[in-house]
Amino acid sequence: MLPSHWVKIGLMLLAFVLATPHLPAGLASSEGGHGGDAKKSEKKGDKKDAGKPENGAIVIGPLTVNILSNKGYRFLRLALRVECEDNAAAERITLPDARQDLVFTLSAKLAEDLLTNAGKMALRKELLDLFDKYAGPGKVKNIYFQEFVFQ
Template sequence: MADKEKKDQTVEEQPKKGGKLKWIIILLVLVAFLGAGGFFAYQHFFASSKEGAADANATEEAAPTDANATNVTMPGQLVKLDTLVVNLADPLGRRYLKVTMEVEVVDPQAVAELDAAMPKVKDALLLLLSSKTFADVATMDKKLELKLQVVERLNQILGKSKVRDVYFTEFVVQ
């Protein structure tokens, strides 16, 4: 009988092996399935909507091939201008503006005209930009207004509607 009691005690004293390992494996498999499900959901719902939008844009761009479609604007050519650094017209004169811009023109002939008139262009831009105060260039609305003023000024120099738009690629006020 003493032997039976000893065997029962040894059976009870031995801890269960693999209990923690079993839970760790279950958790890892569960995390792997959740990750795979998340990846599938992302690919299925989000990536396909982006591709669908790109396909829709491609068909919209390809659709106006009619000879009477005059509303279609061809992309212009971009001309990068040199970086301009000017003092702003603030009372203390301690602020300056550093701006780099690219000009979108309608055709290659306008590119040649812009290159030929570059001294006039730089002069006009320097005068325009140096007449601005910090308040004139601080907000987004004022920057958009400045872009329109630059387009107007360049079209005055080059002639009627040669410049479509101006893009600021660097705009630092200090």
């Protein structure tokens, strides 16, 4: 007999697989998702491109990572708006090594700590320090959570 936590993990993985749209490559949406390619259609001029800095601000995400929990693993879906002094600083925080550090930082967190406002504010401060490392000291002005969802 399987322990109940393995059954729960299996059911969560099954639900995740069933909820993920499976389209042929030519029909897949080009508006983000798990592919990491967040190019927007040229016809939609009203929407801003994710990952493109504008007036020193850039949107990172949505990004989904596994995080630790007292009850096993959970998913965190996160989107950030990062305001920097200029577009060059904003572009530097989207480099692959900065993104990797962001994923490592998030995946090392404990879900129960992030459920509180104090935990979210501590994470925000840690991300400010992380992005300052790539943008340059004092270049990151503010970080806003646009999406913060646990599953």
